[in-house]
Amino acid sequence: MGRIPGRLPFFLETFAQSSIKSHGSRIHPERFNSTSNKVPDMKAHQTREVIFSGIQPTGVPHIGNYVGALQNWIRLQELKKEGKKEMDLYYSIVGLHAITLPRDPLQLKKERFEMMCVLLAIGLDPAHCCLFNQDQVPAHSEMAWILNCIAPVGRLNRMTTWKSQIASSKNSNSLSEVDDSMLHLGLLAYPVLQSADILLYKSTQVPVGEDQIQHLELTKVLAKALNKQTKNKNLFPLPQGIYTRQSKILNLRNPTMKMSKSNPSDLTKILITDTPEEIRKKIKSAVTDSIESIRYDPENRPGISNLIDIYQSISGQELEQVQRRFQDKSVVDLKSELIELLIEHFRPFNAEFSRLVNSREDVEKIYLAGSQKAAAVANLTLSQVKKHIGLD
Structure with missing residues (x-):
């Protein structure tokens, strides 16, 4: 889009x-003690x-x-x-x-x-x-x-x-x-x-x-x-x-709908607190299609396109770069690389989140x-x- x-x-x-x-x-x-209470001029x-x-x-x-x-x-x-x-x-x-x-x-x-x-x-x-x-x-x-x-x-x-x-x-x-x-x-x-x-x-x-x-x-x-x-x-x-x-x-199980926190099925969404095991399970079960090649086509191939959008958004690469990266690869390759990207991206966040919840x-x-x-x-x-x- x-x-x-x-x-x-x-x-x-x-x-x-x-x-x-x-x-x-x-x-x-402790970093917040000096200036966080200061009221703006x-x-x-x-x-x-x-x-x-x-x-x-x-x-x-x-x-x-x-x-x-x-x-x-x-x-x-x-x-x-x-x-x-x-x-x-x-x-x-x-x-x-x-x-x-x-x-x-x-x-x-x-x-x-x-x-x-x-x-x-x-x-x-x-x-x-x-x-x-x-x-x-x-x-x-x-x-x-x-x-x-x-x-x-x-x-x-x-x-x-x-x-x-x-x-x-x-x-x-x-x-x-x-x-x-x-x-x-x-x-x-x-x-x-x-x-x-x-x-x-x-x-x-x-x-x-x-x-x-x-x-x-x-x-x-x-x-x-x-x-x-x-x-x-x-x-x-x-x-x-x-x-x-x-x-x-979009929703991982129904890529015609937005990803939503309120959906009762955990497999439809990836929370930023998900463990590596949960991320693997959800991406592997994400709906794609029967075509083995990878092409960005939101209208006709919403599942594959959604995974590409996620990869592009998290990696910070341009969409064209991501398409070139996977043009000769399989859906299995896309899912595998996306899993590793998500795990590594959110690893430091999860460690810090756990510390803060206990503080x-x-x-x-x-x-x-x-x-x-x-x-x-x-x-x-x-x-x-x-x-x-x-x-x-």
């Missing part, structure tokens, strides 16, 4: 593939690029989540560390979004903690980005309500994301099976909460996937409405999308500090809005 229409910022266009192998093994909580904050992105704590990410979102988070952090870009980075675990569909409370608590361990283990460093739990910053809920009061319901009804979320929760690929009786207000208003997440930090750019473009457009509509209502056209910038070239990673006190200190840092910025924005609408 090609790039989503829209301008890809030059700093992502030219930045080389980052690797967990390079970053993950260097993450230790708000005057400087408003003159720099501000990037916000969130991930739901709905289980350990699979490789589709990793290549579609988390790799970009790492790349942006590296650009900041190397001084190639002046920016403030806000990466949030969005627990309030996770409860728009029914969740087991104990499981959600566990997965919320594990998601923070994942973010640290892949190489995100609170000295260079703000890692926080959305639900620990009450301004998100208050800002969302203010935006709900100006959000056009018709526009929310026309959005497809709530339908796809319900379908995904039922492991269905058909939106036609979803009707309004399955819809709750929280899920319908999910994009408004997402807009609140973005606007609270006066974000200038947001990494978005294909299914989130309509949400970003809603955010712009709401930002314009608030700017007009407050008679301050500069109160909120209109956030632009950071679009990626990454291919969509709960250190991890809790990190995300509490991040939430305090985020709250300082969010509360200031919220107070500006409340002053303009008469609630100060």
Whole structure:
């Protein structure tokens, strides 16, 4: 799949593939004590690029989540560390979004903690980005309500994301099976909460996937409405999308569907915490076809093409390079080399993830500090809005 229409910022266009192998093994909580609690200089904050992105704590990410979102988070952090870009980075675990569909409370608590361990283990460093739990910053809920009061319901009804979320929760690929009786207000208003997440930090750019473009457009509509209502056209910038070239990673057993964490079959997905044995089993059982040669053809050979997409995304090679690599090889060769690539790529991550899961006190200190840092910025924005609408 090609790039989503829209301008890809030059700093992502030219930045080389980052690797967990390079970053993950260097993450230790003691590195975060010096600068992670520092609240941004708000005057400087408003003159720099501000990037916000969130991930739901709905289980350990699979490789589709990793290549579609988390790799970009790492790349942006590296650009900041190397001084190639002046920016403030806000990466949030969005627990309030996770409860728009029914969740087991104990499981959600566990997965919320594990998601923070994942973010640290892949190489995100609170000295260079703000890692926080959305639900620990009450301004998100208050800002969302203010935006709900100006959000056009018709526009929310026309959005497809709530339908796809319900379908995904039922492991269905058909939106036609979803009707309004399955819809709750929280899920319908999910994009408004997402807009609140973005606007609270006066974000200038947001990494978005294909299914989130309509949400970003809603955010712009709401930002314009608030700017007009407050008679301050500069109160909120209109956030632009950071679009990626990454291919969509598909279900290993049914490559007509996206890879999904909610699918009950473990063989359909590769989690980034999978052991070498689990990776071998899943790739070996991945659906391909009866043709022995290898050719990239997503329409007619989705299974083979999906494996090539995974190899390309993890290796960082261009698609043409990967096709040349396997043009004279067999499907067995492709699966074998992909297995080894995945095992080696995620080996340092898994070691660091295991260490962090057993260091709960250190991890809790990190995300509490991040939430305090985020709250300082969010509360200031919220107070500006409340002053303009008469609630100060």
